[in-house]
Each structure stands twice: as structure tokens, then as C-alpha cells.
Amino acid sequence: MISSTILNTDEESTSDLYPYQQRDLSKLFEKMLQINKKQRILYQLPTGGGKTRIFSEIAKRFIADYNQGVVVLTHRKELCSQTSNTLKKLGVTNKVIDSTVKRLKVKDCRSCFVAMVETLRNRIKEGMMNTSDIGLVIIDEAHHNSFQKLLGKFPNAYIVGVTATPFSSNADMPMYKNYEHLIVGESIQNLIAQGYLAKPANWRYDVELNSLKTGINGDFTISTSDELYSSPAMLELLLHAYEAHSKNKKTLIFNNGIFTSKNVCQYFEEAGYNIRHLDNHTPAVERAEILKWFKKTKGAILTSVSILTTGFDEPTVQTVILNRATTSITLYHQMIGRGARRLPNKKTFTIIDLGNNTDRFGQWQTPLDWQLIFERPEAFAESLHAQTESEAHPIPADLKAKFPKSLQMSFDIQDAYKKALDSNQKPKIVMRDSIRQHAIMCIENAESISEGLALAAELSKEIDWRVKQYSKCLGKVTKNYTDWLKEDYRNKLNTIISKLMQRRKGNDTVALSA
The missing domain is CATH 3.40.50.300 (P-loop containing nucleotide triphosphate hydrolases)
Structure with missing residues (x-):
């Protein structure tokens, strides 16, 4: 467990930190006071909130108070340079370990290293670094899973991961399996x-x-x-x-x-x-x-x-x-x-x-x-998957070809239903808006009423699918009611197409006579 002496704040070094950064820095060290080195901390802060500045300050204070080495892990060369420069500005001498570094000379044995993951793994295998001397490992962009393979090489180090989004895209490796504690920073809205x-x-x-x-x-x-x-x-x-x-x-x-x-x-x-x-x-x-x-x-x-x-x-x-x-x-x-x-x-x-x-x-x-x-990533992943699935309703290529002038052919019934309820509108406006969208598709791709009605007939399977989605939103509805919805949909669609195209034809006639 870390000593309480590390909580002493160097006012000169932290004077340029924003209040929320000062607060989060204190939270991070307080958490390190409470845990042992087998427990890992994850820190979340939005992009633009100054994560690099904060974890560079962590490195500086840790080195000053404990005279132990610090390693900052990144996954991109640009992040190595950015982190190294921030550390230098704080007075922390550091060595970047990238593909150009084949061995460490005595003069390179610094208190802080900034390393690419794969490169550092190779250098450790080659015996270049004594990892038992490292007291703190900071992981930038911690949502990447590639870091985890390397962490076991640092038996005496605290592990602090930093990310804007504490959610792993790999369902088999949720972040709570690699980190025991999450510290949530300031929200985007508040920033x-x-x-x-x-x-x-x-x-x-x-x-x-x-x-x-x-x-x-x-x-x-x-x-x-x-x-x-x-x-x-x-x-x-x-x-x-x-x-x-x-x-x-x-x-x-x-x-x-x-x-x-x-x-x-x-x-x-x-x-x-x-x-x-x-x-x-x-x-x-x-x-x-x-x-x-x-x-x-x-x-x-x-x-x-x-x-x-x-x-x-x-x-x-x-x-x-x-x-x-x-x-x-x-x-x-x-x-x-x-x-x-x-x-x-x-x-x-x-x-x-x-x-x-x-x-x-x-x-x-x-x-x-x-x-x-962080605690329930599976539920969050499922909600994202459900949203993606609702978008992925396939419209056949041959049907698309019949509506070449229509950029938008889909209509999210479930989302429209939710918005209707949220705005205290009657659910039936969902079908109204869906019919209107289908009518516009037919009208903009037809030259005559008969062509417009023929295109409406081509949408038969799409109409059935939309009505089915609408029925799911309503809950328990009878098959008779669903069948009526389908028939009513088609009748209203044909009526709108006929009226609007007749009106357009009348306008064209007036324009020609003028």
C-alpha cells in the first residue's frame, strides 16, 4: 500500500492544473492509499479534458516521493512523443522506448520510460529492463486490450489505466476483468x-x-x-x-x-x-x-x-x-x-x-x-447491438434500383414510436409519417399516377415489415388488427400518391399554359 506522504501537493508543479484536474489527481492518490498493488485503477476523462497532463503529474509526484521508476504505455508513436514532451515540460526526464531503441545505455537509465507496447515487450524479453524496479505503470488509451499481456511483467508496480471511454469493444474482455476500481472524471457537459x-x-x-x-x-x-x-x-x-x-x-x-x-x-x-x-x-x-x-x-x-x-x-x-x-x-x-x-x-x-x-x-x-x-458492459453492448440491428433491416438491391432518386428508404419505426411517446403524441402518428415517407419515395421516382401506384405495390414487403414493427411497439395486438393496419396503410398510401401527383400534374399544366 502506498504511503500517505505522496499526498503532499507541490503547489508550484500543479498550479497550472484546472480545479477538476486537481480534484481528480487527489482522488487517484487517495485510491492508491486504500488498495494494494494487485488491484488496478481505471481513470476516465473525456477527450480534451487533459488526461496526458494529469497522468504526467502522477508520474512526477510518484517519482519524487518514492524514487521508483515509472513506465507509461501507449499504442501509437504519436502518443509516445506527446507524452514524452509533456513530461519534459514538467521536469521529468524520460526515455522513449520505440523501435529505434535496441539497447539501453547507462545514461539512458531514467526514472521514467515512455514505451510502445510491442517494442517494450520485445525489449523486456531481451533483458533490457529490470521491471522489478518499476513502481508505477500508467496505461494511456487503456480500453485497448493489447496492454494486458504486458502487465504481469511488473510485479511491484501499481497499475493505473486512463481512457475517455471505459468500455471494451471485446465482449470477452470487459474492463472490469482487468481493473477493480473506476474513477470517473468531469463530464463533457460540465467541461x-x-x-x-x-x-x-x-x-x-x-x-x-x-x-x-x-x-x-x-x-x-x-x-x-x-x-x-x-x-x-x-x-x-x-x-x-x-x-x-x-x-x-x-x-x-x-x-x-x-x-x-x-x-x-x-x-x-x-x-x-x-x-x-x-x-x-x-x-x-x-x-x-x-x-x-x-x-x-x-x-x-x-x-x-x-x-x-x-x-x-x-x-x-x-x-x-x-x-x-x-x-x-x-x-x-x-x-x-x-x-x-x-x-x-x-x-x-x-x-x-x-x-x-x-x-x-x-x-x-x-x-x-x-x-x-463499467460494471454492466454486457447490458450496454446489448443496447448498442439492438440499435444496430434495427438499422440493419435489409432492403433488397433490386428494390433499391426501382427508387434511384431516393436517398432515404428506411424508417425507424421503434425510434419514431419512442419519440412520439416522449413528446406525448398519439402512437398513430408513427404510421402517418411512415406512409408519407413511402409516398414521397413513389412520387419522386414516378412520372405518372399509374407509375406511382405501381411503385407503391413494390413496397408490399416493406409495408408488412413496418406494420410488424409497429405492432411490436404496441404490445399485444390481434392478428385481425395487424391485418387491418396493413390494409389501411396501403389504402392511405395509394390515396396520398394519387392526390399529390394529380396536384403536381395540375401545377405542371398551369406552368405550361403560362
Whole structure:
């Protein structure tokens, strides 16, 4: 158990900490006083809240009070550099152990090491480091499971994990199996209210996602995402969303596939915008040049894949566009967090969601009960899975082909029902809105009333599915009532199509005569 002397606060070193950071720092050391080294602590703080600053302060105080070594584990080279620099600013000499370090010289035997996980594992195997001298291991981005294999190598160390989202995407390895205690930091909502994070303006567009498929990792596959987000309709929607809500603002666009990101870059270039593409295959020199350009260029647009979600900090970002769907709440928060930094001349930022992510996870700033999610991750995972399943109702490709002008073909009955109840409206408005949406699809893809009614007939299976979902929401309903709902739906759909197309025909006649 740790000695109480470590609670002595060095006012000079912590004077630049925010009050909530000071408070969390005290909580962390108080918890270390209460536990033994076999128990691990997990600390949660939102992206932009200053996790690196806090755990660097932990390292400094631990070394000063106990003269024991500290290891900070990361999973990316950029995070190594960022952490090392923060430690140096606090006066903590440290050595980065990455792939370039083949052996440690005497002069390199520092009190603090910052290490890539795989590299450190190899160096320990080679006998480079005496891990028994390490008294504290800090794990950045602790939700990654790759760290756990290494922790047994530090028998005399306290283990402190740090993450913005204490939820593992691996259902077989929930975080409570690796950490006994969770300390929850300030919420996003409170950080915004206190002026530490920028306030978001949220814009979401309903996107048809039923063509997306999930891979072995549980997230949507790159191939199906590329097919959807590289389509002319989605590229046009992206450009429209940018021009409507972010024109001339410094913008980050997150994509799931390189193919999509390059298409986005070309599409925006052809529209006359200053945009660059970046992915994890971009050479280091070119990447550095692109990031320098992005930092200095007013209104710059950077479209990227799998590279700017961690270890990237550019406070001048004004808009984040999620040009992808994800089932990962961690990735969702990491992407949006890239735009949340507050500056004296930047109190707000814009979020544009083109992947129904807001529906899946809630708005970024909406408070989450992280303690409950930590304790019951299975229930939280099931709720996310259920939401994804409701989105994944497959619409056959041959049916889609009959509605080429319709970008949106799905309608979430369960979500609409919930919203109706929440707003004290009668449930029947759900069927009304569903019928209207189907009517618009038929009208915008037909030249005549007969064509519109023919398209309505093509929707027969879709109508049956929607009515079935509606009946589930209502609870116990008879088969006779369900059959009546289906018949009533079709009759109202045909009536609306006929009336609106007749009205449109009349307007066209007037226009021609004029």
C-alpha cells in the first residue's frame, strides 16, 4: 500500500492544473492509499479534458516521493512523443522506448520510460529492463486490450489505466476483468459549461445504412462502407452538408476507407475547395507537410482514415464531419473530440453526422453513466447491438434500383414510436409519417399516377415489415388488427400518391399554359 506522504501537493508543479484536474489527481492518490498493488485503477476523462497532463503529474509526484521508476504505455508513436514532451515540460526526464531503441545505455537509465507496447515487450524479453524496479505503470488509451499481456511483467508496480471511454469493444474482455476500481472524471457537459471544452452545434442527416455489413471486430466493414460513401448520392450529400454548415471553416472529415477518402478529396477539389487526403499509408514526411499545411491554412479541409483519432491535437479545428458509421462508442468520442478544444476565439464547433451515429450513441455531450457501463458492459453492448440491428433491416438491391432518386428508404419505426411517446403524441402518428415517407419515395421516382401506384405495390414487403414493427411497439395486438393496419396503410398510401401527383400534374399544366 502506498504511503500517505505522496499526498503532499507541490503547489508550484500543479498550479497550472484546472480545479477538476486537481480534484481528480487527489482522488487517484487517495485510491492508491486504500488498495494494494494487485488491484488496478481505471481513470476516465473525456477527450480534451487533459488526461496526458494529469497522468504526467502522477508520474512526477510518484517519482519524487518514492524514487521508483515509472513506465507509461501507449499504442501509437504519436502518443509516445506527446507524452514524452509533456513530461519534459514538467521536469521529468524520460526515455522513449520505440523501435529505434535496441539497447539501453547507462545514461539512458531514467526514472521514467515512455514505451510502445510491442517494442517494450520485445525489449523486456531481451533483458533490457529490470521491471522489478518499476513502481508505477500508467496505461494511456487503456480500453485497448493489447496492454494486458504486458502487465504481469511488473510485479511491484501499481497499475493505473486512463481512457475517455471505459468500455471494451471485446465482449470477452470487459474492463472490469482487468481493473477493480473506476474513477470517473468531469463530464463533457460540465467541461463545456465551465468553459474548458467548446460547445457543439449538432447536425445529423438520416442515411440509409442497410447495405453496411459488420465484420469480425463488430464494426462496419471497409468494403461496404466504401461502396455506400463513395456513391454519387453520398458524395453529393457530404458536399451539401459541408456547404450548409461548415463552408470556409477548418474541417476534419473522418471516413472508414481510403477509397472513400480519396474520392471525397477529388470531389471537393473539383468543387473548388482546398482539401488534402491523409491515411496510415501516407509517408511520414508527406504527413508532416500535410499537417503543417492544415494547421496554417484558414478554412482547410482534411479528409482522413484511421490516423487522426488519437495522438492528434489541432485546436483550430472548427468542424468534424463523421462521413462514416461506427458501432464503437470509443471511436465516436475520439473523432468528435478532435474538434472540441476551446480557444479564446473558438467557443463553439460543429458536428455533422452522416452515419446515424448520434442515433446510436446519443449526442456527444449527453452525460453517460460510465460507472454503470463499467460494471454492466454486457447490458450496454446489448443496447448498442439492438440499435444496430434495427438499422440493419435489409432492403433488397433490386428494390433499391426501382427508387434511384431516393436517398432515404428506411424508417425507424421503434425510434419514431419512442419519440412520439416522449413528446406525448398519439402512437398513430408513427404510421402517418411512415406512409408519407413511402409516398414521397413513389412520387419522386414516378412520372405518372399509374407509375406511382405501381411503385407503391413494390413496397408490399416493406409495408408488412413496418406494420410488424409497429405492432411490436404496441404490445399485444390481434392478428385481425395487424391485418387491418396493413390494409389501411396501403389504402392511405395509394390515396396520398394519387392526390399529390394529380396536384403536381395540375401545377405542371398551369406552368405550361403560362
